[in-house]
Amino acid sequence: MAYFRSETQKANFVQLEEEILNGWNKEKTFERSVARREGCEKFVFIEGPPTANGLPHPGHILTRVVKDLVLRYKTMCGFYVERKAGWDTHGLPVEIEVEKELGTNSKHEIEEYGIEKFNQKCKDSVFRYEKEWVNATKRVGFWIDMDSPYITFDNGYIESVWWSLKEIWSRGLLYKGYKVVPYCPRCETTLSSHEVAQGYEDVEDPSIYVKFRLKQEQIFMLAWTTTPWTLFGNIALAVHPEHTYVKVKVKEEILILAEARLDALDGEYEIIGRLKGKDLEGKEYEQLFEVPVEGESHRVITAEFVTLEEGTGVVHIAPAFGEDDYEVCRDKGLGFSQPVDSKGQFTSEIPFPSLVGVFVKDADKRIIEMLEQRGLLYKESTYLHSYPFCWRCGSPLLYYARESWFIGMKSLRDKLIANNEKINWYPEHLKYGRFGNFLENIEDWALSRERFWGTPLNIWICEECGAECCVGSIEELKERAKGLPQESDFDLHRPYIDEVVFRCDECGGEMRRVEDVIDCWYDSGAAPFAQWHYPFENEEFKRNFPANFITEAIDQTRGWFYSLLAVSTAIFDEPPYLNVLSLGHILDEKGVKMSKSKGNVVDITSILNTTGADALRWYFFTACPPWEDIRFSELAIVERQKKFLNTLWNSYFFFVTYASIDEFNPAEKAIAMEKRSAMDRWIMSRLNSLIKEVIGSLERFEIHLAARRVEDFVIDDLSNWYIRRSRRRFWVVEENFDKDCAYLTLYEVLVALCKLLAPFVPFVTEHIYQNIVRTVLEEEQESVHLCDYPSPDESLIDAELEDSMDLVTKLVEAGRRARSDAGIKIRQPLKEVVVVCSKEKSEKASSLVGILKDELNVREVKFEEKSEFVAGERYKQVGIDEDTALFLDISLDKSLIEEGLVRDLVRRIQGMRKDLDLDYTAKIEIMYEGDEEVKEAINRFSDYISEETLAVDIKEGKASGSAKEIHEKRWKIGKKEVYLAILTA
């Protein structure tokens, strides 16, 4: 009875994977793999939540399989690895998708449409492609709990976020300020940096040099700008404290500018004085236009950001229209002026009635004219630079100061840096590179968004006295807001929350919520605790913090990787994760980023349906280091499958085919390793060396090295050497010890390989495991994914033996080359090969001499020392290294020729068996016709021929009759004509 199910030589991976998926589903294998480790040391993972309002992209799939590999590996290593899925559901990108659908173009239109309806649409849209996400996730084998995911729009999640914001607020870190943000005056909305990045275009803007007259002196500061309209908001002029400035006489006027920027002047000038920038500090100048200003203004200040690359070294500062401008004015305690409204039009604050209500960019020309008239324009030209435009409507964006709520990250800078110290980054350069630099220069977090679909900012302000109150829980909300429905399903989103009004504790006035929602990056940054509804439900969070591992693509460095660290540092002063793997992106075949607009996004689903998930996974793992960009190639996926998965399959196929024939049962055999052959000990040694390397690489997230090592092992060591060299041992008909050793060794290697590869290619390994383990060893785990990861058995690693095999391989290669050079095919037996080498080497190789003999098809292998061997003419020589060479005796005699002829005949008969697709065990009869030499050779070697070809009878003559099936062919072997026929029942 055969113990193993027989297989087809060609695997149908797609079908196999679907069967395995069904099996896992039925057996609850994932759940059991997690549960089995309950109580063990935890390996905490946080899923970076995707948004399901679009289809999953190849990059998402890559991230998912890398996560899966690591989590499966850690589970098999004995860790308790829970995996909670998550969905990111808030934010501007969601709103924009809905706006597209509704055809709205501004906030105003949304309000008209109704916030309630709009938010409902947003909520509906975020799971539009949930099914596709779930299917793709399952199909690629990513084991994650999608039945109880965390969802950022859930009340419980929002409540945790609120709690955390209140923590921050009560420490005085959540404050209201102004932020200069890119703003579309037509859509009346701020844009995210991502949107802004999409809209840069090269444009020509005016370039003007403006003269600012110093008070009490007939001297002008010369400043340069490309945005004349911002001059109405001018508050200060900035110079660099250390650079040299010059007073120059031009015609009748005295101008001040940086010495290094004298090029900016036209015509003749005379330098009449030099001074440092800091010497100019505090000088007051006359306002260009009479615009009301709150606070101090119109004096010269110093700033490090002033450069000498363009302009005059004197920078016009308008805090309402520039981020640097705003910050420097704030730092120096200067005032503020905002003569532009939210539509980008001048307000009545400016002293020119004809410009009131005019769009700022349209006013440039007239402003220049007015300067000219007042004699304040030094010169005018145009300037080509890149400027951002609204990606939706094409309007030029304005940098515009808006009221905004901030988290004071700057004051947490040292803590952020200290916490980053505790994190291992893969690749390492990010730690102090991109990420570290970012932390060094960290800015306060602009948290609020003047939008609709997001976690509402939980701050209420008294309309009477301005008192602030931050609500940290639903409980607190209900307490404060009389008349709020007490049922628990009150939706915390806008617009409902907007209607909740408090009574002010201070003055009894009405408190209303700040209308903003918060940046959705804060939502996902809160995932470590909010996914467990901490602190309202405590236990899970405490066991799951900090996380051991997160991984996402490189673009998350300043995204989620940062928001996690920022939130966690602000609230717990702990790093939220200890290891972070940053993945590269997937580019198309030409190395260009995949994007919808370019239409070069690959359809992963079709690859999964035609080639399979294991092949895709293996490609991702082997293609390059995980942190580098992959040039995606569908052809390469198929190639790797052919190369690796097919070879693995064929090794397995070879085993089950012969193990079935021989009714081999591993449960009944136990043979100590030292009793097995050198070949067996060698492959086991290689296997254990491999296990060691794979574990080492995986611990460093060098997934590509681990995978490539296994691939080399399977193809070179196992298939092309061990199995090829050992196959005759399996063909022996009768029971014998050596055959048992071979079966047992191959079996053990395959089982270990299954476990080793299970995290990489979970489907095919499960399939193989089910057939070769579960069928015979019932006490074993029911799934390969429930097994322990292999650990290397050092006692089986024999470095010396591996060395010797290396040497033999080299000798074989040399021998084959010698044959090739001499034009003698391998089927032709030769008399001897002489290896000239050191004594040390010959001792090494001597135990493996049988392999050499067989591979090179020679009757004898001799070892000689260099000094003692003189090669005759009949030897073909091939050098190996300085003191090693191989000499092949290429002389032929009658018996060698005859033996060669016999092997040729056997080869033909085997070919004919294959033509008929005969069963491996089917017996045949042979009939032949040929000359005397053929007849003699066949007679002399009839036993050998019968054994090799499973012939029960060999007769001379032509086949005829109808009792048997006849397959006949005429062959030319060398110069001889031979007729061969095989007869089968």
Added chain:
RNA sequence: GGGCUCGUAGCUUAGUCUGGUUGGAGCGCUCGGCUGAUAACCGAGAGGUCCGGAGUUCAAAUCUCCGCGGGCCCA
């Protein structure tokens, strides 16, 4: 425009941190061999300005600087 990163045969890549034999593989190509040996395998061959330039050094794919190109982030 700035920061980080990658650039090695037609393609995919190892080697770069830690400078030192003749820069290794695989796919593809040419020739030969082998096959109850798997869309496989073996041997040989063609194919490299190691992105370009400069520098450091006895010696540079490797270290430094300046460019060019791709990618990401930021403006």
